[in-house]
Amino acid sequence: MLLEPVSADRIDDLVQLWNEEWGSSFPMREALMIQNVLGDPNLLEEGTRVAIDEDSNRVIGLVVSKQWREKKDGLDFGTESGWIHSLLVSGSFRRQGLGNRLLELAEDALLNNGVRQVHLGNDFHRRMFPGVPETNPETMLWLERRGYVRQAEVMDLYRDDEKAEPEPLPEGNGVTFRLAEESDAGELNAFLTRCFPGRWSYQTLHYWELGGTGREFVIAEREGVMIGFCRINDSHSPLLAQNIYWSPLFEDELGGIGPLGIDERYRGHGYGLAIVQAGIHFLHARGIRKTVIDTTAYEDFYGKLGYRPWKRYVRYQKLL
Structure with missing residues (x-):
């Protein structure tokens, strides 16, 4: 398994992976993937990686991290908060430690850049989710075992x-x-x-x-x-x-x-x-x-x- 930076060359593969896992409830489009990942000036590149299966050259995982990085018109919202914008592993490659590796990579990159508080989703701008979708209780338990604490519930109406x-x-x-x-x-x-x-x-x-x-x-x-x-x-x-x-x-x-x-x-x-x-x-x-x-x-x-x-x-x- 290889880890490589996100690039425009992999967008189609990432959209395909996303829709294999989420397409029936959260259908992804190329424009949205580009906008919210490559297009966000607050992307933390060293905490953002695509996982590639070496044998098939298939995209099997993704982690995207963000931190306030855009110094814009005198605005500064601080760098001690960071976000794991998305974490996705192909269903056929789960329970092999890939999710752990991607999560640790993101946390290490955030910590090395001064982040002390990590949020799952709810990025400052161009986020995918405002939190973990409630339809994924197994994911919530997995995250809680790794130190994440439930904060609040929100909804779309x-x-x-x-x-x-x-x-x-x-x-x-x-x-x-x-x-x-x-x-x-x-x-x-x-x-x-x-x-x-x-x-x-x-x-x-x-x-x-x-x-x-x-x-x-x-x-x-x-x-x-x-x-x-x-x-x-x-x-x-x-x-x-x-x-x-x-x-x-x-x-x-x-x-x-x-x-x-x-x-x-x-x-x-x-x-x-x-x-x-x-x-x-x-x-x-x-x-x-x-x-x-x-x-x-x-x-x-x-x-x-x-x-x-x-x-x-x-x-x-x-x-x-």
Whole structure:
């Protein structure tokens, strides 16, 4: 068995391996694999390897590690946290120590680069999973025996409006909703930096750099002042967003809603649910009737709008 760095030459093989193991529930696409592995500036190359069977030259395993490495516009989110973005071994090569070897390689690389706290999934940006899929209890036990500690549970929610009337745009209550435009970039960036500093503001900077036009953001305004935002995604978005990763499972186009947030000075007036309704409205206008809200613990909140649990995940971490 050989270990080699991830390269574009192996992407097709990695997609094939992923779909052999996960394709029925988490179907992988070449564009998503490239975007979330090779395309992430926070990839930790020495902690990322492809396992190759020497006899067949077949890809039989993968581990991908990440750490905050992009020094961007003065942003610095620290290097003591790291992520194991993905760890995958072919079913026919399990119980031979390959998973252990890949995990140890990733942990050693993270530790050598100053990481003290490792998270499974939930990368700062361009992650595959927000945790370990709940459908894999054997994997969870395997990880727990290696020192990983269960932290929290999150879920993806789903709503199907195929037979429903189009969602109207919310009105009244002193707030208006509209899609952002390119000219809103500066104000939106400033709003996120002030109200939601961290990964949301960082991800939005990437959005504009990738050619975003604003159509992926619903803006809430009160008396002409921006008080909230909601990200919406579809197949035309400049980045494959996590709430539409698994859209190949559907015959019709899948839309995504989130992240979203309201300035804390304006909370308690129902604007949060209203901006989700506005997001659904704009996706309906594009002909999209199925939507996912990803990575949330707020089942009751979104349940008021008819969202139901779809996929569940468990977050884990380990102190090195």
